[in-house]
Amino acid sequence: MIRSVLNRRYRGRNPWHRQLVLGLIALAAGVALSALLRSPAYGQTTRPQAGGDTTVYSRTSRAFEQPAPNLDAHWADRHAAGDLAFEAAFVTAPAPVNPGLGPLFNGTACAGCHIKNGRGLLEKGQRVLRVSQLQPNEPTVDDRPHGHTPYAQEADAPGGNAPAVPGIGTQLQELGVYGHDPEAMVQLTWAEQSGTYGDGTAYRLRSPQFTLLRPDGTPLPTSIVTSSRIPQPVFGAGLLEAVPEADIVGRADPGDRDRDGISGRPNRVWDVVEQRPVLGRFGWKANTPNLLQQSAAAYVNDMGVTNPLFPTADGQTDIDMDTLEAAEAYVQTIAVPARTLMDDPRVQRGERLFAAANCTACHVAELRTGPHKIPALVNQTIHPYTDLLLHDLGPALADGRPDFEASGSEWRTPPLWGVGLTQTVLPFAGYLHDGRARTLEEAILWHGGEAERAKETFRTMATDDRAALIRFLRSL
Template identity: 45%
Template sequence: MVYAIIGMLIASCQNDDAAEYETLPDLSERLYAGGQTTTFSATSNAFGYPAPNLSAAELQKHLAGDLQFVATFITAPAPVNPGLGPLFNNVSCIACHPKDGRAAHPSTINSRNGLLVRVSIPGMDEHGGPLAVPGFGLQIQNHALAGYLPEADYQVTYIQKTETLADGTVITLRKPIISLTNPYISLPPGVMLSARLGPPVFGLGLLEAIPEADIIAYIDPNDWNGDGISGKANYVWDSYLHQTILGRFGWKANTGTIHMQCASAYLEDMGITSSVFPQETGHNQPNGNDGQNDDPELSDEIMEQIVMYSSTLAVPAPRGITNSNVREGAQIFEQLDCAKCHVPRQRTGYSPISALAFQTFYPYTDLLLHDMGPDLADQRPDYLADGSEWKTRPLWGLGLTQLVNGHTDLLHDGRARNTTEAILWHGGEAQNAKEKFKQLPTARREALLAFLNSL
């Protein structure tokens, strides 16, 4: 009888332990972060490889686009790469997306760097988009060719705040406040500004090939499931397709296609016209018409090459996924509800680029807009995105940013200097996740960060 009772007690303890024990996740299926487009390079060039499954013809077009991505534009007329400006922010694609990665928050705000400032005034244009500022457009170009005036200079000041973690660690956060000085003409009242940093460009083709139905399946605008997370889609005008489509790219999902993203960047960032945007960004301004009558300056062939390049960069694989600390961190990522917005798994449908079609991949995004609270708000609407909403950023490649780009500046204006700071800036729909993060014991917090840095 005694042995029977002892046996029952042992079994009871074992059952209690089993109820409390949660098996660490197996991350092996996520090794191919980009499906068959995955690269296993973990070097300082990890963001710059072509997808390994490209056909010979696709690879040839990708490599042609690679040359265009690093091309430096100069003043027209010129035999090679003419057409810069007359108003611009930078002189090449690679200058805003260094090594195909993430631009840093600039130490000198008016140097040529990867930061730009979007502007608009209250109201909407004929397609429901932001309303351009008369005499300035939708983006402030803070550089100009000789003989022309930049639209304005940027100026930055910083506000600091602190967050205290459960183990007593005090984190000092910085918030950049961007303003404009020395405008070439007076700015009208009510101008809304939003600073934006150039993000990584790998994996874009996969994101473009996710079926729209899969994205809108995550929409929960009225939070019917009561989890505090709503998510909504942005719908935007595409000047290339001449129709309103689902937004997927840009910090507020304010662009629908890679083609449109590239054409907009050529025009707004470098002053290069194309068949999508055949007029100079300052064509109706007293400081912005070059009078060359050479538009469009970029051929459709080059545009197709740059779109192909931007669509077919390889996605870096995660590292250390069998490490118990990383696996525990993945578990914590789910427990904190981070995965409800940073959805790990997606799948492409048909793509005209065969290498991208029907791939299972792991970007950690839902591509939807979420209210991120007042601290992150720029108070500038962009189509259906209001002033506190931002698109969920993909997390793939996060842990390679220091190696590739030499910094760990994150969020739309680079205010976060590391992953911890980025999490602590979360609010709104992510407020509960942030508070849970702050309460983590040191070891569990470090496990979560280990997981994020493995991506």
């Protein structure tokens, strides 16, 4: 129609002029259509965007390292500065650049544990071993009513109700600078067990076993409770920080009132800035309230680098607040990789099976962010597949170590966005809190407690249905 109108309007005029006008209109129409297809509104109505407007379309080994594409100039600069802080490797003092390592530590840089912003491995220099002292006559996790332990408010802050091990604290440091012995030597072995799917197919699971030795080779007391952790992915963390507290707490059902077998609840943890208990969001047991404190705790616990939130006894720090806030800004502004294969019938079938097994009761597909200091994170519809709540996953995954209001058998629901890229980013990376699961299938098969019914639904599925559900997870 446009062409016929132009032919009438420009009849008898220079044909090159008419072709030029037609070309410009076609170009404008193409630009407008391209803008529509790329606009957040179009994307949200036709394709669920994993990170809302922070989503990037990358399925490469660098997928977790991209800045959110909707950052303004100020926060793009802060992201770049934070990237440098995240990559910075610390050395022993005195030194002209990045002094302050140790004297005891596990790693030398944030990026040295969170490989390409993804997971780390259960290896020395990347893993974290949380420890606590089992008190005389203290009941084991199986003896506690629902595994719950009382929250010790200021007495044990910021470590919560996990009693520190004399001479070690609540986290083991496996390395020391020159002249300093590590707190312990760690021997790792693997225990294996076997099982079968409902169709008779065999599988094998493994779990890590640790022996702790003093530097002189003598064993540490058996009264020490050990919980091993691998570093978690850090992309999308700013969006999770921006989810309103009311929305998280509103999903809790500690008494299982709806009788669906799922009774998630929030953790309440110590905020070292506000000096009061607040909602926990981050860490395997939701034991950290925000990304500033998480960054500060990682500096001091993992690298021995003191900072404004965790200074020395006399108030000295190895880094200043600007460096700490730069590291915070970096993890707040990393993009989330988009899903793939959304038109694949097997992926669509797997997504339906995932929901039918009630996996989405904990791995909630869609959340909405609220106010945040970073405009790019505000009012985003996101698809992280988490409720940020604690759930009892049964004795097979229990570590027996409380963490504020989290019991030894409770874990925060980990986000599943990007899980399909885990081993693309880091080959041989494992799943679950200690990396024990070599595959997504193994990760599901370890679930128990509140997730027992969902696990059994998966275990007894037909072979093709199991494959479809795993294909869906790999598309995330």
